[in-house]
Amino acid sequence: MDEKRIHLRAFESDDVKDLHRWTNDPVSLATVGRLPQTYEQMVKQVEKKRQNGDLLLAAVNNENELIGWVFLKDIDYEHGRAGIGILLAPEARGKGYGGIVMQKMLEIGFKRLRLHKIYLTTRGFNEQAISLYKKLGFVVEGTLRQHAYVDGQYFDTYFMGLLESEWRQN
Numbered sequence: 001m002d003e004k005r006i007h008l009r010a011f012e013s014d015d016v017k018d019l020h021r022w023t024n025d026p027v028s029l030a031t032v033g034r035l036p037q038t039y040e041q042m043v044k045q046v047e048k049k050r051q052n053g054d055l056l057l058a059a060v061n062n063e064n065e066l067i068g069w070v071f072l073k074d075i076d077y078e079h080g081r082a083g084i085g086i087l088l089a090p091e092a093r094g095k096g097y098g099g100i101v102m103q104k105m106l107e108i109g110f111k112r113l114r115l116h117k118i119y120l121t122t123r124g125f126n127e128q129a130i131s132l133y134k135k136l137g138f139v140v141e142g143t144l145r146q147h148a149y150v151d152g153q154y155f156d157t158y159f160m161g162l163l164e165s166e167w168r169q170n
């Protein structure tokens with residue numbers, strides 16, 4: 001996969017329309033969300049993230065089409081850590097873009113923001129995401145038992161982390 005085909009740019013207010021569509025697709029609802037969101041709720045969520053100082057970036061391809069977003073949240077410079085999140089457009093999934101987008105954001109986190117550690121949580125049934133994160137060097141640091149309730153069932157959530165030194169070696 002040619003990583004030059006994907007670029008990260010600032011996430012603009014106009015992009016919320018696409019984010020709203022991706023967020024409400026059935027896979028996203030199961031893997032990252034819970035209930036369908038209105039456009040207004042989506043706008044508010046994005047605004048809240050901005051106010052929290054989260055770094056929100058849009059991933060675009062060479063044709064300037066939006067293929068997803070990626071963000072660093074709860075950026076804590078004292079401890080040198082931040083959480084990371086990713087959501088690709090349904091039509092962009094399963095093509096290897098997730099790794100490129102994550103790798104570009106990790107580079108920003110570690111090399112530009114000088115973070116020491118980047119972490120995430122993921123639902124235990126999200127095998128595609130877990131496999132991607134492990135490939136990037138993330139390790140499972142803990143299991144939050146029956147932490148997510150999806151379609152009538154409780155699922156474990158994994159807390160995964162990646163240190164800057166591990167990322168550099170990977």
Ligand SMILES: CC(C)(COP(=O)(O)OP(=O)(O)OC[C@H]1O[C@@H](n2cnc3c(N)ncnc32)[C@H](O)[C@@H]1OP(=O)(O)O)[C@@H](O)C(=O)NCCC(=O)NCCS
Nearest residue numbers: 031086087088093094095096097098122127128129131132
């Ligand atoms: C999760 C997500 C970021 C992954 O990005 P992607 O580009 O679609 O991922 P890929 O197609 O490269 O798959 C990643 C790896 O998982 C593997 N994989 C795919 N489906 C799998 C499955 N059911 N079980 C195990 N591994 C699986 C792939 O083979 C690939 O490994 P490889 O590179 O060694 O072949 C993306 O699909 C997405 O945004 N999904 C919806 C939202 C979401 O789940 N976000 C993450 C929440 S924590």
